[in-house]
Amino acid sequence: MKKKSFLLATVLLLALSMVLAACGGGNNEGDNAKGGDEGGEKPKFISIVTGGTGGTYYPLGGAFADIVKDATGIETNAETSGASAENMNTLKNGDAEIAFTQTDIASYAKDGKLMFDGNKVENVQAIGTLYPETIQIVTTKKSGIKSVADLKGKKVSVGAPGSGTNPNAEQILEMYDLTFDDIEKQDLSFDESVAGIQDGTIDAAFVTAGTPTGAVEGLSATEDVVIVPIDKDKADALIEKYPYYIHDEIPSGTYKLAEAVPTVAVQAMLVVSSDLDEGTVYDITKAIFENLDKVTHAKGKLINAEKAINGVGIEVHPGAQKYYDEKGIKAE
Known part of the structure; x- marks a missing residue:
């Protein structure tokens, strides 16, 4: 009789332990690290x-x-x-x-x-x-480049390999019916691009960065910097096809610019x-x-x-x- 009572007590204790474990099962560290539904544990x-x-x-x-x-x-x-x-x-x-x-x-x-x-x-x-990461098409007054169309046949840096600047350049050129085959494409970092413009080994560079960009500011200390504008109709078409772009402008005074320059930006x-x-x-x-x-x-x-x-x-x-x-x- 005592043996049966002991077994019954053991079974009841085991069942109670399982119920308590189930109730507390969602309170382990892994679940807490992931978070729960709205209003759940942080x-x-x-x-x-x-x-x-x-x-x-x-x-x-x-x-x-x-x-x-x-x-x-x-x-x-x-x-x-x-x-x-x-x-x-x-x-x-x-x-x-x-x-x-x-x-x-x-x-x-x-x-x-x-x-x-x-x-x-x-x-x-x-x-x-x-905040905007502005697409800046950087060149100098002595290059004679005034529009995106003028980039055709020029030595143009489109950013370091694998960078976000590279597709920015390709997509903007696309709006002007140009491709990388229409330019002498150079895959250079921002600093390398500015150095190339300065020593004349390249004509222009795409730079995607918040303005003012330090490397371009450095260039403006020794050269008459020109930022090539992106026409509104081309910017509108770009934004319609690639909705992660927005309209942007580089304010007058930046890089000693006499007037604000319309462009686009990612963010x-x-x-x-x-x-x-x-x-x-x-x-x-x-x-x-x-x-x-x-x-x-x-x-x-x-x-x-x-x-x-x-x-x-x-x-x-x-x-x-x-x-x-x-x-x-x-x-x-």
């Missing part, structure tokens, strides 16, 4: 991948990390990286949660095109755009792993856009929630979209 740690220490992404990322940590309580860290293309792959591999990239690079990654051929990135969505943007839950991304989006006064970097003045979904080029994360909907913000 992740303990978030990593933001940026760019090199000498660029703009890294200091902005540090400011955003501090803002997110203070506003949400989530331990957030900004990490250096190889910037846009590398960052998309980092999120794909699950090695970070948030990343800086360019709108065009994000589109190539989602579509599996160009440098992402055969390597489509499907688990990334947008938080929002930040720096923040993207997020689609694995992060809606509530967490909403909190992050709200924290960043409502604490921009804490960003001391000069680019912080260009960041505006009202423009954050213009030209994103990829799907906006539901958590970020919820914030924009609350504020009545719509894409233009």
Whole structure:
């Protein structure tokens, strides 16, 4: 009789243990790190991948990390990286949660095109755009180049191999019925391009970067810099075909320019792993856009929630979209 009672007690204890384990099963560290549904448990740690220490992404990322940590309580860290293309792959591999990239690079990654051929990135969505990365077609007065059409037959740098500048150049030339076969294409970095213009080994260069760009400013100290304009009708056609572009201009006074020059830009943007839950991304989006006064970097003045979904080029994360909907913000 005592033996039967003991066995019954043992079975009941085992059943109770299984029920308690099931109730607590969703509270392990792995689930917490990923986040849950809207209103679910927040992740303990978030990593933001940026760019090199000498660029703009890294200091902005540090400011955003501090803002997110203070506003949400989530331990957030900004990490250096190889910037846009590398960052998309980092999120794909699950090695970070948030990343800086360019709108065009994000589109190539989602579509599996160009440098992402055969390597489509499907688990990334947008938080929002930040500031323009202006396409600057740089030359000098002595080159005689005044229009994109004038580039035909010239030695033109289209950016370093694998860079985002290369497809920018190709797509803009396309709007003028030109291809790389119509120019003497040079694959040079920004610094190499400026040096080439200065010593006369190339005639012009495409540069995709926030303005003013240091390398071009250096050139303007010794040469009469000319920025080749992009005509409005060509810019409109470009934006219609490639929606990650926006209209932009380089202000007068930049590089000692006498007048503002119309051009186009892609944009720096923040993207997020689609694995992060809606509530967490909403909190992050709200924290960043409502604490921009804490960003001391000069680019912080260009960041505006009202423009954050213009030209994103990829799907906006539901958590970020919820914030924009609350504020009545719509894409233009």
